[in-house]
Structures are given as structure tokens and as C-alpha cells.
Amino acid sequence: MTWWGYIVAGIAVLAAAGIAYQLVGSARDRRRWPPPGRMVAVNRHRLHAIAAGEGKPTVVFEAALGASSISWALVQPEVAKITGTFAYDRAGMGFSEAGPEPRTAQRIADELHALLEAAEVPKPYVLVGHSYGGLTCRLFAAQHPEEVGGMVVLDPAVAERWMRPTAEQRRKLWAGAMLARRGAMVAHLGIARLTAALARRGARRSARFAAAAVSGGILAGRSERIIAPMERVPSELRPMLAAIWTQARFYRSLASQIESMPESAAQVATTSLRPYLPLIVMSASSLPDEEVEAHRRLAAQTVNGRHVVVEDSGHWIQLDQPDAVIRAIADVVREARG
Numbered sequence: 001m002t003w004w005g006y007i008v009a010g011i012a013v014l015a016a017a018g019i020a021y022q023l024v025g026s027a028r029d030r031r032r033w034p035p036p037g038r039m040v041a042v043n044r045h046r047l048h049a050i051a052a053g054e055g056k057p058t059v060v061f062e063a064a065l066g067a068s069s070i071s072w073a074l075v076q077p078e079v080a081k082i083t084g085t086f087a088y089d090r091a092g093m094g095f096s097e098a099g100p101e102p103r104t105a106q107r108i109a110d111e112l113h114a115l116l117e118a119a120e121v122p123k124p125y126v127l128v129g130h131s132y133g134g135l136t137c138r139l140f141a142a143q144h145p146e147e148v149g150g151m152v153v154l155d156p157a158v159a160e161r162w163m164r165p166t167a168e169q170r171r172k173l174w175a176g177a178m179l180a181r182r183g184a185m186v187a188h189l190g191i192a193r194l195t196a197a198l199a200r201r202g203a204r205r206s207a208r209f210a211a212a213a214v215s216g217g218i219l220a221g222r223s224e225r226i227i228a229p230m231e232r233v234p235s236e237l238r239p240m241l242a243a244i245w246t247q248a249r250f251y252r253s254l255a256s257q258i259e260s261m262p263e264s265a266a267q268v269a270t271t272s273l274r275p276y277l278p279l280i281v282m283s284a285s286s287l288p289d290e291e292v293e294a295h296r297r298l299a300a301q302t303v304n305g306r307h308v309v310v311e312d313s314g315h316w317i318q319l320d321q322p323d324a325v326i327r328a329i330a331d332v333v334r335e336a337r338g
Helices: 003-032 105-118 133-143 167-188 191-200 204-215 218-232 235-244 248-259 261-269 289-299 322-337
Strands: 038-042 045-052 058-062 085-088 125-130 148-154 279-284 305-310
Touching: 038 105, 045 105, 058 105, 058 133, 085 105, 105 133, 105 261, 125 133, 125 322, 133 148, 133 261, 148 322, 167 248, 248 261, 279 289, 279 322, 289 305, 305 322
Parallel strands: 058 085, 058 125, 125 148, 148 279, 279 305
Antiparallel strands: 038 045, 045 085
């Protein structure tokens, strides 16, 4: 055998070992951290959902681009004290199974509607969406106005700013999708799991090196900025997040959402909200002025719309200032009941 043959054989052995490591680790994760909620069949896949509390309207939580129901851990239990709540994971996110692509806002909104029907969630709904989840909430509220009693959106993505992306926005979308596609490959080969294991053991330098060696520095350099805000969730939930971020389905679904952003934005921008829909739009105080102004215009789309700037908060408002979010949701619940 030539030296090239030995190299190819070595790579094949390492790849096979990585895949086996991932399969065994995933099976162990499912035993350690089973879905905390219920799995509901929607079309040909199952979505994970957590229901808590009683009463109407039902507050339905929609997470950010790469987030899951775990991101509402500081908010949902408190809101559940005053009314029914329902948090779920989009297809491929959290504990949900992968769904069909492309992952556009319209497909996600349709799946959410089917999920609420299949789970027999009481109407009307108060939709609460963060970031990318704001797009889905807007689309759902516009297409099912008779089912929506109110809406709260936190630092929502503004459809009108993404339906015709600039060259810089296209570059960001391309880079984000490439990062996610590469993440799927890294996860499939078990390298994401190895990196997470090293980080949990305190070997952060080794973890960064392992990620950089595979991703050319892209994954290691950006993943920490993407994942860092989620360190604010309760400590007992962090192992679940680590398990989620080692799954290839998570990265594939994330990549499809990013690639579909202009199409999703166009789907949302052509709709309008019910004129008297109770609405609160929340902006982090750290946002640039132009984004705050875009949020103010969104709030003005309804007669009852209000815009709130949350002080001392970054993009993850529900983790930085959960009390402010809980108060806003309670206000809209009262308006919906009235």
C-alpha cells in the first residue's frame, strides 16, 4: 500500500470511529435527558412541546433562530401561574425531530398551527416570539386572526429589512448557513460532541483547538458568541443544551432557516395584523437606533400596539430581564381577556 493509501485508510478509520462515538453518545443522551415535555405528531415528524398552567388565553412561545423551548425557562413557569402556556421546539431544534425543508416562516407557521390543533391547545392564543420567532408570530397572527388574542415580540427580526437583503446581509446569510452546514458535518462525525466533552471538563483551550482544527476557525470563533447568552438558563438545563448542540439535525435545520431568510421575510412583509390586536414590541436598550425605530414602526401597525425599550438588556431579553417580559405578557393576557 502506498503512503496515500495509508492516509486514506487512516481517515476512514477516524471517520468511522467518530460516527460510532456520536451514535453511542446520542443514545446515552436520550437516556439521561429525555424530552421534558410531550412529543406530538405533525405530518410525518414529531415536535416537542411543554404545556403548563391553566386558563385562557394560552400563551404560545416561539424561540429565536437557533434556540428552543429552553430559552423560556425563566419566563414560562411564572406566566403559567396566571394562564395556560405552551412552549415548543421547531422541527430540528431542541428535542423535536427534523422536518421537511426549506425551513421557511410559512412552513414553520403551518407546522405550529397543526401542532396546536393536534395537541388540542385552548384558543385564543397570545403569541410570544423572540428574534426570528417574531417573524413566525407575525405570519401566524395575520393568517389566523380569529385565533390570536394578542402578541408580544422581543427584539423581533424585521421582515422589511431582510426581504431584499443588501450585499452585506447576503454575506452574513451565506456565512451563517456555511457555518451551520459545517456544524452538521462536525456533529455527524462526533467532533462537536468531543468538543463539548472537553469544554465540560474545563479543557476550554483543547475544545477550541478541536473545533478550529475541523472548521478552519469559523466554528470555534463564532460558536461561543452564539451560545454564550444561553449560559444564563438554569444550570440544570445546560447539559440538555450541550446534548442538543451535538446533533446534526440542529445544524441542518438552522442552515435551512438562514438560507430561507429572504423568502421568509417576503412571506411576512406582505401580511398585515388585525387593527385592534393587543401588541407589545420589546427592544433591548443595546440595539442600534435604526433597529429600535423599526420596532417602533412595527408596534404602530395596530391601534393597541406599544413599544417598550428594556434597559440593561442584550438581545436575549427573556434571560437578561425576565421580569419585564413576564409583565408585558401579563398585560397582553389581561387585554386579550377584556
